[in-house]
Amino acid sequence: MIDDRAALYQPSTLTRQAGNAPGRACERGNNNRPVFNNNPPAFIGGQFQDLMTLLQQLLDQLRGPAPAPVTSVPLSPPEQDQLRQLLGFDPGAPFSVNVLDNDGNGQLSTGDTAVVSGGITGGEILRHDLNDADIARLKPGQGQLPADFQDNYTKWQSFSNGHADLPVSYTTRQSCFCPQEITQPLNVTEVNGEIVSVTDSSGRPVADYVRGSVLSIGQRFEQLQNAYLNGAETVNASYDPTLGFPVSVYIDQSSMVADEEVSYSISNLNYALN
Structure with missing residues (x-):
């Protein structure tokens, strides 16, 4: 009786499309084992690049436009001295005072952030959000009509x-x-x-x-x-x-x-x- 098991197995004759040699059958080495080209198929490389571009576009849309930088409130020298004193420093101390105009009205107002910088490093020393009491001290006449x-x-x-x-x-x-x-x-x-x-x-x-x-x-x-x-x-x-x-x-x-x-x-x- 003929053993059919040997007939059931035949070496594959399918070709593998290599990145630079479409339709080329795999080669065999000295030990008669298949040797495959490790380069990815060309169509995969193109689709991958398209996918990455699409993902980047989606991320850009999710992030939205970058917020506009917060400008600073113009301060006169007397106002800078008042702010230093308000924040616990000597009025003439060699520290710079900057106020972030959080509400964008161009004036000292509640909710703005005072930033004191200087010292040995010249970096930020203190940050304080101005409240109603601070504004009342800095501008005692504000909100009143003569x-x-x-x-x-x-x-x-x-x-x-x-x-x-x-x-x-x-x-x-x-x-x-x-x-x-x-x-x-x-x-x-x-x-x-x-x-x-x-x-x-x-x-x-x-x-x-x-x-x-x-x-x-x-x-x-x-x-x-x-x-x-x-x-x-x-x-x-x-x-x-x-x-x-x-x-x-x-x-x-x-x-x-x-x-x-x-x-x-x-x-x-x-x-x-x-």
Whole structure:
């Protein structure tokens, strides 16, 4: 009887696709054992690269855009001395003080982070998140409106409410790093607190960009109020003794920031009686 077991086993004749020799059968060494090429198939290399690219794109989407760096609050020398003292250092100590503007408003405010650096290494020594009590000590006048502002605002409101439909005209002059068309004397007319006309000294209407730079008297009071409540470094204002409107104003939010001062005058105010 023939033994079929020998017939069941035959050496494989399948070829193996090598990376650089497609369709090439495996070779045999001196010991008659198969010798295979260890290079990965070419199609695997290409697919692997595509997969890695796709994974990198997915990771980039999951991470999202990088957060914007936190800027620092501009500090005057007196403010730096106050902060050193607040944080337990001598006001004149040779340590630098930096405040991270966490809320992005450009001012010392609750939630900002004070960082003290220096010493032998010059590195960070102390980090402190400013709270309401800290801000109250650093800016005792912040959040308060001076009595003269409130008194004169009341005067102007009383006049405005009693003469709501009357045209009010006056001359205003702004001081800033602006074109001469904006800093020249401008004649303004308001009705019901809204500007209806802005002309130059010869009576000609000004360009739109010049008109857009002019605020009504009501808006000027709002500007002053915001300066007081936001702790502007310097606010100088004088008012008309009868009607209360501001006749001369200078606002400097921070001496460490250039070209952000507000300065203007209002004169020759007239109104027509029925």
